[in-house]
Amino acid sequence: MPDANRSTAASAAVEDRQLYLDGVTVSFDGFKALNDLSLVVAKGELRSIIGPNGAGKTTLMDVVTGKTRPDSGRAFFAGDVDLTRLDEAAIATLGIGRKFQKPTVFENLSVFENLELALSGPRGAWATLFAQLAPPEAERIDAMLERIGLEDRRAVPAGALSHGQKQWLEIGMLLMQEPQLLLLDEPVAGMTDRETEETAKLVLSLAGQHTVVVVEHDMEFVRALGARVTVLHEGRVLAEGSIDHVQNDPRVVEVYLGR
Amino acid sequence: MNPLKRFVLSGLIWLLPATGLAQDLAALLAGLADADPKPAIEALLKSDDAKSKAALTALAEGRLFKRLADGAVVSAEKDGPMYVVTNAASGEIEDMAKEEELEPIGLDDDAKALLAHLGTAPADRKEAPLDFAGAVNALNAESFSEKAKAIERLTQLGDGRAVPVLQALADGRLFTRRGDGALVIGDRAGNDLRLTAATTLERGDVVKPGAIEPVVINNNLRNVVREAVGRLGLVSPDAAARRNAADALIGAATPEAVTLLREAAAKEKDRAARAAMMLAIAASDLNGADKALRLAALDVLSASTDLRVRSLLQARLAAETDPEIKVALDKAFAGVQRKLMVIGVAENLFQGVSLGSVLLLAAIGLAITFGVMGVINMAHGEMIMLGAYTTFVVQELFRAWMPPSWFDYYLLYAIPAGFAAAGLAGIALERSVIRFLYGRPLETLLATWGISLVLQQLVRTLFGAPNKEVANPAWMTGGFELTGGFLVVYNRLYIVVFCFIVLAAIAVILRHTTFGLNMRAVTQNRDMASAMGIRAGRVDMLTFGLGSGVAGMAGVALSQIGNVSPNLGQIYIVDSFMVVVFGGVGNLFGTLIGAMTLGVANKLLEPFAGAVLGKIAVLVAIILFIQKRPRGLFALKGRAVEA
Amino acid sequence: MTPLTFRLARLLDARGWAAFAAIAVAAAMVVPLLNTALPAGHPLRLPDYMVPLLGKYVCYAILALALDLCWGYAGILSLGHGAFFALGGYCMGMYLMRQIGTRGVYGHPVLPDFMVFLNWKELPAYWYGFDMFWYALLMVVLVPGALAFVFGFLAFRSRVTGVYLSIITQALTFAMMLGFFRNNFGFGGNNGLTDFKELLGFDVQARSTRIGLYVASVLALALAFLACRFVVTSKLGRVMLALRDAESRVRFLGYSVTSAKLFAFTLSAMLAGVAGALYVPQVGIINPSEFSPANSIEVAIWVAVGGRGTLVGAVLGAFLVNFAKTWLTGAAPEVWLFFLGALFIGVTLFLPRGLAGLAGQWRAGLGAAFRRRPGAVEARDA
Known part of the structure; x- marks a missing residue:
């Protein structure tokens, strides 16, 4: 339903848009990972993105975070900031946090240090050389440790954490950045059922404070989030709406057998 | 000088103390530079050996000088603007010197008289x-x-x-x-x-x-010889010999030779030989008196691309007074100059391609190990060196055990031997060290550097530090002249051909064999390949062996254009890395383009910047290029690379 | 206490400071005492030639620290650190050349001998100012620093990493070597700069000057150690470690990977320059062979032997390997290269964390020493 999508984009007031992709195309050696994709996410919204393998979900995140430059089209953040002109660090500083598909934490640093690096604050080389951890900042880290349930593992090297714990630590690091927009790439991949439940709770608690975009395969998880769903297929938006709505869409059923 | 004085002087010689005879030649010669050279001359006259006689002859003919720098007495002969300085005692050529660096040994009448004895003897001999x-x-x-x-x-x-x-x-x-x-x-x-x-x-x-x-x-003397050979060759029954003879006479023909040339040209049937003869005649006519003949000569000369013709025209241009001839000369000179420039560029291109193919041979193996396997092998240069030493060993074996007529074919045996030796060394290297370091490229780099040190020292211990010479077989020596002055050397030419054969063979192995398929499978997805029953470890081993073996063949080729020494590989390793990095990893075509670009760029820059600055410029250009294209000219794109 | 002095005090713990002070003072005092206070012929007397030799090791230790900062912490394996070392050395060498004055063979008041020999009429512009010690000192730091900054900026901005970076740093030092071999570069070509007479008015050959240079080197090493310690214990140090683990995560956290790496690389190059500057008056010569790629890669093995990622390890490694080199090249020269090669292979295969890592393992219990090393850190170096 790309047309419907465009009309949503047009109808949302510019200042209410958190993220607006306009006709983004990315190709790798002739293969179009994103094909004239347009998408709008409103401020404070929780959005799930699903789609079969190769639908362009990860590439979409790459474009938003500045890792990949689109061949054409533009991506706007918080109204009118053009993300396609900025590099990763600048985009991160703007307030976009990203969790990778594979958990990426600093394995040789302790859990505490991982969160300390994520802490919002000056990022320059000189500033970090002379930086000191102020007591309120330490308290914020402690609070986050509690929130992600890792308070008793603070001094452990992150490499020693379990897979689920690493996922949480990574989400914790994102939250330390105090981002406006959170991009979560398969946050529950490889988690146990109990961990998945916990994560769903955590993500739901974020909605409202942050705009959150979740890319997931796990339909139970998507259902648990209960958010608006966008279905990607071959680099385009195939359908958009509630989970029940898209699961009943015959085109979605055809390309993507939902579980 | 009257006879009486001469008699008295020669009498004095006999009265000289016997110790004079014991003085060595060098000391006697030094005495010639004294204010009064006579005692030295007399002593020399008394000594009976050929060297003393030669020195005296030289003195009499005015070829003996005092070198101002060290005061030594030397024999010198004018050769162009410089003098060739010969050690008067040993007869060996020592140096070149400018005129102002030498002071002729002056002789007064008495001394000349002493020497006069000398002139008679050789004169008699000449008549025989x-x-x-x-x-x-x-x-x-x-x-x-x-x-x-x-x-x-x-x-x-x-x-x-x-x-x-x-x-x-x-x-x-x-x-x-x-x-x-x-x-x-x-x-x-x-x-x-x-x-x-x-x-x-x-x-x-x-x-x-x-x-x-x-x-x-x-x-x-070389000119004299050339002219002589030319004259002798003009009557040869062999057309090629006649051509060479005429060629040798260009700009060097004496009037007698020109007469011979005209006679020969009249009867000549062979086109090339006739053309050479006409050119030689024209070169001589140019300096003649007949204006029509000179203009006709210029016509012939303007078509030439011979360096000798150019200098001939240039010299004539400076001296010419006739305005009409001067205009024609100008035109002819410009034409020759332009053709020579084109040839010069062509020559640089050939040299560049030749250097490029050497780099390509050195880099193909690296492209396999670095590009396909992701292994930085700093000992790659030593694999090249092993190939070169294998060639040396094969050569020595042939010399020792095989009939001499087989010697020309030793290289054909050295190629597989070099491949095998380096390939086995590579396999041993992979099994013993590198396989434990997969996924740790920086440490592989350090460990293989260590291996390179060990291999160099090992070869130095076994074969000794000095360079070894490897002979070119007869079919690889010499070359042919493609066109005026553009000499294509056989050994370089064969290496270019050999390198393309090797490249084609590798491409076939990678694309059309099971081994190549397995190799690509392991490269792209190791786990999946293993799951499908491909023995990844074995493929690694063979791939490394192949890459090293190709380096060994590069060594065989390199032994044909230079000396073989333990640090042979080090000379090429930085350049080979540059080729792979520039061309893009994991891409044979990129390696080819990279090697040729580097080779040609080096050689084309050389005339302007000199060899060293040219090389620096190329290195800096690559360092800058990498900034723009961090993954080389022909990089793989897409998500797979980022992983 | 201001925050900065507080951090300085916390660079080492109490035992660490005590050990640091004890070693620094001992190193600075014992050598001069053994050399001068003991009578000639005493078994413990340090012969005169040993003082500059030990001074040379200390300079190498500074160089090793510099490389460790950039390789062990920021994950940048530079195979061109010899170039920064040599540049610092050349800057000092230029000062020493200008100090020769009319005592050169040709007695020219301004031009060094090699320029007179090459028939140069005046001093090239880039030699101006090197008659002043402070200017030379400034250049010792600025020249390598500027080169590293420009080179690093270009390389890191384009995300040239891992072995690619190693190879182009090697090409850099190789290109510089070719250049410095040329006479018309104005640095003495093949022969380099030598025949020094005076440093700040002291005869460079005198025993007292050599002891002075040795003590200065020890102090420089101590300061360099503290400076590196300051960097690696800072938040920036943690950013460096972090980008070695997961470079893209660092980027997505909003840090500029380019500037963190550039800082480490440039600071490291400056330290290498200081090491080179102290090295030259002690060995009495600087020539283009210092730029040879083999020299630079040898530094990496000092660091690897001692244990990269630990500052003490780098210093220790530099001393051990160079002691071995001096001893072996004297006792059995043909064995040295075998030994060095074996060291490269052995350390990477069996001792990836070096001697410092081994010590750590022993402390953690002997059993751990035989456990297979986790390859996580190394795997991410690329």
Whole structure:
């Protein structure tokens, strides 16, 4: 339903848009990972993105975070900031946090240090050389440790954490950045059922404070989030709406057998 | 000087103390530079050896000088604007010197009188009639002027056998054998020389270079020889020989030779030989008096691309007074100049392609190990070195065990041997060290550097530090002239061809064999390949062996264009890495383009910037290029690369 | 206490400071005492030639620290650190050349001997100012620093990493070597700069000057150690470690990977320059062979032997390997390269964390020493 999508984009007031992709195309050696994709996410919204393998979900995140430059089209953040002109660090500083598909934490640093690096604050080389951890900042880290349930593992090297714990630590690091927009790439991949439940709770608690975009395969998880769903297929938006709505869409059923 | 005085002086010589005889030649010669050289001259006259006589002859002919820098007495002959300085005592060429660096040894009348005795003896000898052998032996005269006379006499005999002897003299291949002093022609056979008796042209033994001493000549003599060979060759039954003879006479023909040339050209049927003759005649006509003839000559000359023609035209241009001829000269010179420039660029291109193919050979193996396997092998250069030493060993084996007629084919055996030796070394390396370091590229780099140090030192211990010489087989020596002055050397040409054969073979192995398929499978997805039953470890081992083996073949090729030394590989390793990095990893076509670009860029920059600055410029350009294209010219794109 | 002094005090713990002070003072005092206070012929007397030799090791230790900062912490394996070392050395060498004055062979008041020999009429502009010690000192730091900054900026901005970076740093030092071999570069070509006479008015050959240079080197090493310690214990140090683990995560956290790497690389190059500057007056010569790629890669093995990622390890490694080199090249020269090669292979295969890592393992219990090393850190170096 790309047309419907465009009309949503047009109808949302510019200042209410958190993220607006306009006709983004990315190709790798002739293969179009994103094909004239347009998408709008409103401020404070929780959005799930699903789609079969190769639908362009990860590439979409790459474009938003500045890792990949689109061949054409533009991506706007918080109204009118053009993300396609900025590099990763600048985009991160703007307030976009990203969790990778594979958990990426600093394995040789302790859990505490991982969160300390994520802490919002000056990022320059000189500033970090002379930086000191102020007591309120330490308290914020402690609070986050509690929130992600890792308070008793603070001094452990992150490499020693379990897979689920690493996922949480990574989400914790994102939250330390105090981002406006959170991009979560398969946050529950490889988690146990109990961990998945916990994560769903955590993500739901974020909605409202942050705009959150979740890319997931796990339909139970998507259902648990209960958010608006966008279905990607071959680099385009195939359908958009509630989970029940898209699961009943015959085109979605055809390309993507939902579980 | 009256006879009485002369008598008195010569009497004095006999009265000199006997110690004078014991003085060595060098000291006596030094005495010639004294304010009064007479005692030294007298002492020299008394001593009976050939060297003293030669020195006195030189003195009498005004060829003896005092070198201002160190005061030594040297013999010197004018050669172009410079003097060739010969150690008067040993007869060896020492140096070149400018005129102002030498001071002639002046002689007063008394001294001249002393020397007058000398002139008579050689004069008698000259009259003796000469047979071929005698004429050849006369070439080993002491002074350049004597040698010139000997060449003239040998030429006048009109004996065709003189051609190879004179050619050898011009090429520096004519020697005297230590011991019996016989004149021999020496041809390179590996580190040794195969001798041919100059007087009979019969094949002789193979000797070490130390056993013979070259007959030295200078550039003027070379011209004399060339002219002589030309005159002898014009009557040869072989068209190619006639052509070469005419060619040798371009700009160097004496009036007699021109007469011969005209006669020969009139009868000549062979087109190339005739063209060469016409060119030689034109070159001579240009300096003649007949204006029509000169203009016609310019017409012929303007089509030439011979460097000698260019300098001839240039010299004429400076001296010419006739305005009409001057205009024609200008045009002819510009035409020749333009053609030569094109040839110069073509020559640089060939050299660049030649260097490029050497780099390509060195880099293909690296492209396999680095590109396909992601392994940085700093010992890659040593694999090249092993291949070169294998060639040396094969050569020595052939020399020791095989009939001499087989020697020319040793290289054909060295290629597989070099491949096998380096390939096995590579496999051993992969199994013992590298396989434990997959996924840790920086540590692989350090460990393989260590291996390279060990291999270098090992070879140094086994073979010794000095360079080893590997001989070119006969079919790889020499070259042919494509067009005026553009010489294509066989060994370079064969290496270019060889390199493309190797590249094609690798491409076929990678694309069309099971091994190649397995290799690509393991490269792209190791786990998946293993799951499908491909033994990844075995593929790694063979891939590494292949890459190293190709490096070994590169070593075989390199042994043909330079010396073989333990640090041979180090010379090429940085450049090979640059090729792979520039061309893009994991792409044979990229390697080809990278190698050729680097080779040609190096050679094209050389004339402007010099070899070293050219190289620096290329390195800096690559460093800058990497900033723009961090993954090389032909990089893989997409998500797979980022992982 | 201001925050900065507080951090300085916390660079080492109490035992660490005590050990640091004890070693620094001992190193600075014992050598001069053994050399001067003991009578000639005493078994413990340090012969005169040993003082500059030990001074040379200290300079190498500074160089090793510099490389460790950039390789062990920021994950940048530079194979061109010899170039920065040599540049610092050349800057000092230029000062020493200008100090020769009319005592050169040709007695020219301004031009060094090699320029007179090459028939140069005046001093090239880039030699101006090197007659002043402070200017030379400034250049010792600025020249390598500027080169590293420009080179690093270009390389890191384009995300040239891992072995690619190693190879182009090697090409850099190789290109510089070719350049410095040329006479018309104005640095003495093949022969380099030598025949020094005076440093700040002291005879460079005198025993007292050599002891002074040795003590200065020890102090420089101590300061360099503290400076590196300051960097690696800072938040920036943690950013460096973090980008070695997961470079893209660092980027997505909003840090500029380019500037963190550039800082480490440039500071490291400056330290290498200081090491080179102290090295030259002690060995009495600087020539283009210092730029040879083999020299630079040898530094990496000092660091690897001692244990990269630990500052003490780098210092220790530099001393051990160079002691071995001096001893072996004297006792059995042909064995040295075998030994060095074996060291490269052995350390990477069996001792990836070096001697410092081994010590750590022993402390953690002998059993751990035989456990297979986790390859996580190394795997991410690329």
